[in-house]
Amino acid sequence: MNSTRIKNFFAILCKIMISGLIAFAVLTLICCLYYNLPVHSEDKDGAADYKWKPGMFYSRGTEGFAAGRINNDGFNDPFDYKEGMEISTLVMGSSQMEAFNVGQKESTAAQLGQLMKDKTVYNIGVSGHNLLTCVCNLEKALEKYRPSDCVVIETGNIRYSVEDLTAALEGTLPEITARAGGILGLLQRNQYLRLLYMQLSNYKDGAADNADTDTAPEKTEAADPALNGELLDKLMKKVSAAAAPYGIKVIIVYHPEISIAPDGGFTADTDAEALEVFKKSCAENGVVFSDMTEPFRNAYLRDSTLPYGFTNTSVGKGHLNKYGHAMVAEELYKLISEVN
């Protein structure tokens, strides 16, 4: 009697395990198309805190629908990097520039490249790289890629805390870990587990935009803009000093969060005082500042186009969509043409 029970128990257990394994394999296959982000890898050159494993296919259906291939250098560019290639514009930034939510040819860098025709625009935007991280990596990025015309740094935030600004100036800003090794490194190689990880993180945070923790858009931090003026000034000096040996211009492109009022009115969520402080710091240190507020507003008023949001997420929130990328690219094109 007991042995029959034990046999039955093991038979059921076997069935559950076999079914579980098959189901896991099927789910992983489904995720290869639905949510297949590349694996993190270290950037030994220091142009970014981390990059992606070269040559990997990626796809994403959680926020927008996009697919592509990471180039041989570990960044999301539609072409491979060749040692010593002539780059005219280097684009740095966060997940907004990385652009995993739009087609590879629809990213800001790719569209800017199309506008600039015979010049090469190279994009090294990686998730989580806010303005401060980019500034910390600027020197090494310029050393490696040596752009001939300018470097663009994207930001969705112009207010930083004193602690973060000080850390960026002192070079003590915590590095974003590549998470390429250990259990996390191993787990991220399975697409379904990665999707579960994102779901769990979002559930814990109550995040509604289905952006994973890696690629969530940067959130604005509260700070005292008056006090930051001095520190921002020092930060911009650091930026100018890094660019000076190459004789190139630095452009900081700021894209504010936007909101639509119940009556249909457009509002950019920018702290006017902080914006003035930031603009002043840029101007005084020879850094070109581009504010996307007006282009965004004009596009909305002209044909109700919003720069953020996708057909599977909240309207006007989250990452830049293809229209947003196009607007930023056009603005940058105008600026670069003027600067040069």
Add this chain to the structure above:
Amino acid sequence: MSFASIDFICFFIIVLCVSALMERKLPPRSKEIFLLLASYFFYGYWDWRFCFLLLFVTTASYFTARFSDKKAVYCLGLITPLAVLGFFKYFNFFVSSGAKLFGSDFTALKIILPVGISFYTFQALSYVIDVHRGKMQVEKNFIKLAFYISFFPQLVAGPIVRASDFLPQLYEKDRQVSVENVRAGIQIFAFGLFKKIVLADHLSVFVDDVYGKPAAFNWATLLLAVLAYSMQIYFDFSGYSDMAIGCAKCLGYDFKKNFNLPYIAENVTDFWRRWHISLSTWLKEYLYIPLGGNRKGTVRMYLNLFLTMLLGGLWHGANWTFVVWGGLHGLVLCLDKLIGRRKKGAAERIFSAAFTFIFVSFMWIFFRSETFSKAWTVLRGIVTLQNGISQPFVWVFVSVFILLIATIAATVKAKKSGADRTEGFYPTLDLTTVPGLTLFFIAIGLIVGLAYTGENPFVYFQF
């Protein structure tokens, strides 16, 4: 504690295991006491103070039903739950409406609406009325009655289980946590979970956006939002009902179906036979028929029908938009009765179903909008072909596609079995086989992977 939360899953697994253990090791009464305590814990998890309100309604029903042959006691049995409901849900509404009418100032009282109050007060009422009518015997065991009123799967958002359907189950010995019940129950629960956290919650993102600022969107997007809300409320509420049915099934109890493919209804009467069946049955039994039903002449029948729907609308929420929604449904129900029935061809039936769906969807505008002015903005935007933001939200198309597949499957099943009426069904798998288990695990994996992870309570929690 929402069904679609990790807290609930943990709570339910513990309750299921302990119930199974108690059934086998302890006398039957202990399981009921345990489930009663678990239900109060479930309710108190939201706000423990309202456990006393639940206990009060239960106690009042218990004693008044025992002496419901005396008119005064019976009236007290009716008035008590209605007074509780009236105070917590409608006091501010009626007083502020009255104040507005007479142009006087009124500062609303800070009254918290207890979750599920509309459901458990209706259950308590149905018990007292059924005992008074002699349709069922008085339940002398307080634990059983308290268990019936507070049983956690149906406590906060229905279905409104009738005492005559549930209490007899507590005397049946085979109502146990068995492997078969758990196998069936978890599949029904998963089915509901999919409807809620994958479909309804994703749709809510779009619906909230559009209904939050209808003036900003173009007419096509407004129309899509109207369709999206029809899908959202169906998947949300029927999903919750499925989860409740699944939970109860796991524990060995049966609830009746609460939704039966409502969007294939060929007329509004048919719609109300398929939508929130437990409420429409309750309203018919305890409101329409006592008002006189169709026994007091044609005019009175129409009036009763209209009044029933008007009050049914008000039951959904203390807002005039709900009253108008109910009233419009009432008017069309009267019209439907006036026109009468005749045999229809296939094409005509499809046309009727489409027409009914369009009517029901447009009525949801009043149900979803917080104010008449917002409802009007949505309607005006559609009619005037308003310009604005275009948002072809993908989850609307996914939901419509899934609903179409379900409808086709139900129609094919009905045809095969030679049934006159298309009925919804739960696509249950044989979980004793590897293919069945594999499909079930894939389904669970997809539900977790595709779930909307933001905060989003069940629509019917507010009622």
